[in-house]
Amino acid sequence: MQSLYQRLDLYIDGEDSYTFAPVDSPNARSLTIFRNSGDIVLNPPNAPLPQRPAKTVYGILGIISLSLSEYIILLTGRELNGTLMSQQIYRMTEFEILPLQPHASVTHPSHPVEAHLLALVKSHFDAGLFWFSYGWGLTRRLQVQWESRDHDEGRALWEVADERFFWNKYLHTKFIDITTADPKQDLSPYILPIIYGTFDIRPSYINSHHLRLCLISRRSRHRAGTRYFRRGIDHSGNVANFNETEQLVLVERGGKGGDEGSVKMSFIQTRGSIPVFWAEVNNLRYKPDLQVMELQDTADAAKKHLEGLVAQYGEQSLVSLVNHKGHERPVKEAYEKTVAELSLPDVKYNYFDFHTECKHMRWERISVLIEKLEKDLVKQGYFYLDPTTSPTPLLFQKGTVRTNCMDNLDRTNVAQAAFAKWTLNRQLRDVGVFKGGEGIEMYEELERDFREMWSDHADLISNAYAGSGALKVDYTRTGKRTKTGAMEDGYKGALRYMKNNFFDGPRQDGFDLVTGVWVPRRGPSFSGFLLADDRPLVVRAMPYVLFFSIFMICAGLTLPRTSEYSLFYYFTLWLTLLSLSLIFIFIHGIDYVSWPRLIPPTEIIHYEGPGFRSAHNGKGMGWEFGKVRAGRKGMLSEKGGGGVGRKRASSRLEEIEMGKKRDD
Structure with a gap:
């Protein structure tokens, strides 16, 4: 090469x-x-x-x-x-x-x-x-x-x-x-190819064997983006947040240094968004509105995705960790329905109710999932090359486990680390580093390196997609779920909320621009919509009313009084304005979300076809109270009050008005 x-x-x-x-x-x-x-x-x-x-x-x-x-x-x-x-x-x-x-x-x-x-x-x-x-x-x-x-x-x-x-x-x-x-x-x-992902490699010495443990994740450039602006699947079969994770083990043989004479073992896992058309529409609430879209080509798109995985990796064991009730249930059911309809011979669906099985911090219950997948893990195997004994590999990996939760982050990280640990133990026994029933938990340095590598890997993938470190990472890092870890998760959840609602629009635009999904036309006049804010004056003014009300309330509490006159009416006025502005902002929440401007999710927000919609929050006093503007006119409201309505810009209009849209 x-x-x-x-x-x-x-x-x-x-x-x-x-x-x-x-x-x-x-x-x-x-x-x-x-x-x-x-x-x-x-x-x-x-x-x-x-x-x-x-x-x-x-x-x-x-x-x-x-x-x-x-x-x-x-x-x-x-x-x-x-x-x-x-x-x-x-x-x-x-x-x-x-x-x-x-x-x-x-x-x-x-x-x-x-x-x-x-x-x-x-x-x-x-x-x-x-x-x-x-x-x-x-x-x-x-x-x-x-x-x-x-x-x-x-x-x-x-x-x-x-x-x-x-x-x-x-x-x-x-x-x-x-x-x-x-x-x-x-x-x-x-021509220098780069990957977006993670890389870590660490040496270890176990039972007179020098070995190195390496972890690599590779993020797909197809349907790349941020947590709420890239969900589900596209019509080409690409899913959001698709990552291939490779755990490599290199064991030296015969005292030879370097990699040429080393035993090489590789174990691959994948993660990716649930392969149906679905989204969560931001509206300033902590849980956005869930939407599952039953399009005519849902099955075709899912088939392209799953058959592509089979062609790339072999047999597929799909592991779904989404909740079986509440907010996540409709996505789980849509996934199961699609897989059942396709009935692909090399695709096997597995469900694990993560939150029910592991509730009350019983994280050791992840072993139940390992037991459920053990036959598949053994059958799929891993890549095993020992150049000192055979010029050809002793084993090939014949399939992969594809894991997902709602975001393919926190629960997925815990499950993938568990699969990786189980496989690593098996690999080191097969190559003779471990004897009998030994495992990595018996070697403090190796176990620490393994946990740190997978924890760092989880944090970096989560930062790239959701804007904060991973949740539940204390279990991956220490083997225990702690109250301190739960408190840290609360902070990370708040950080995700802020970034996903108020900062991710430009971040998504960066993904679309650099990967060539959106190509600017020459001449800044064609992209003037990037700087425009055509929301009605009342929509733009309301945050200023909110902040000024807070300022005046704080002033009334802290500044010295010049008279004994009661401040009752003063505080009543500013508290009333504060409350009204907050109510207005949350009623019209979609108008205050930082949406992508290069390719606004217009068709998702205004979807009216069959499927499931949990609610229509943040769209004003009624669903048709306002309209989203696409193209040169920007992303937000078109008339009265600023709520988001149902107007859809056709893909052709978006291409003409916003620039060229490109997919490899």
Whole structure:
């Protein structure tokens, strides 16, 4: 497999071009991007370079086109986090954005729309966790890399990448198109795939065996986004918050260092949103309105998703952890109905009532789920390669467990960690590290590393999707559910509420912009709706009334009195205004949610077809009290009072008015 250039000197030739020259490969062909035309050219070997490089960078993340200019995104900071398969694994720590258009500026954009779009790109890369390797396919699990090793010989890293987890594939579209169209202009050594996810690797020494435990999660770029703005499935069979998690164990043999002669074992699990059309519509209440949409192609979309999993991983054991009653029940029933209708031969559905089984902090009851899935875990197995005894793997993983709860976060983390621990014990017994009935709980350091890795993994996935660390992580970290952990969960729940209602709109826009789901049209006038606020004056004014009322009440309580006159009427006035403004805000709650603006969830909010809807809160005095505006007119209310109504913008209108919508 071709390796990538690890360090590039950047030469800036005024307003004419950017040139990148490999530092460690002096005879390699440098790359020039011409700023006026946008052309990308691979220079002849030993082509002359400008006299002095502006800086050294560690890779090119790609090129993104906004409303006024194209921009090249550079990797300028990296942190080494370990070595895997004799290749170094890095985390991206810093990046820089450079404009291609000569008179464009990143620090002082000439138009507020361009400034807004640039801020979305910056916040996306600032908030995410991105990992990469210059010589190992971090996007693919170990078993697939072994199975395709002959086919991959001599191919570039981007060519063999799993496109689901190649996070910056859209940003590298130009580079890939040029390479594909003209083999003489092979830009492959400059195309650096990154993953959005987690990576951790730790050494251990058990019973005279040196081993390393590694945990990798890969987040799918399809249907990517935030907790409430990306739920369920799309018409292509992609589900929200889909993550592939790989637990690797490498055991040295015969005192040999490195990975070549090590025993390699890999165990894969997946998680993803419930594969039906459903959503929770934010309205400022702690529990949003639940909506399950019975569309004609629900079964087709679910079939695409499940058959895709079977094709990728083999047999599927679906584990559902949602509640069997209350708020979550309709989603559970829709999931079970769809799976039953499909009746796929390699798909088996399993239900575990997590909250009932583990109530009163009886978290050890997760063993009931392990017992239920034990036959499937044994049958599906894991990947096991011992190069010292056989050139071919001793075992292949023939299926995976796909786990979900409502958010695929907290309950899912607990279950996946339990499956991983059970499998790790089995692996270390099979390879001879453990003897008899030994398990990782008998080795304090190994158990601590395992718990910390899975706890950190849970926190990072939760932060990426929900905006806070994972709940119930105290059990994963310590093996016990504690009252302190329950209090921390309360804080995290409040943090999620604030972020999901008031901050996640721009975060979702960042996902859609960077992954290419929404493509800006050239010219800021086409994206003016990003800055508009067409809500009625009374809607916009009400938060100011609320905050001013609070201020006046505090002033009345704290400032010195100038007379003995009773403050009864004073407090009555401001408490009345405070109450009325709060009531108004919650009645029209949808108008105060921070919605995505690039692709507003108009059709979900106004869905009128068959299915289930728990309520229509936050939509004003009546369901048709107001209208959502899409397109250039923004996201919020169109008439009277500001509640959200039923108006739907067609997908064609959204494409024309808001920009191009793109799906790979």
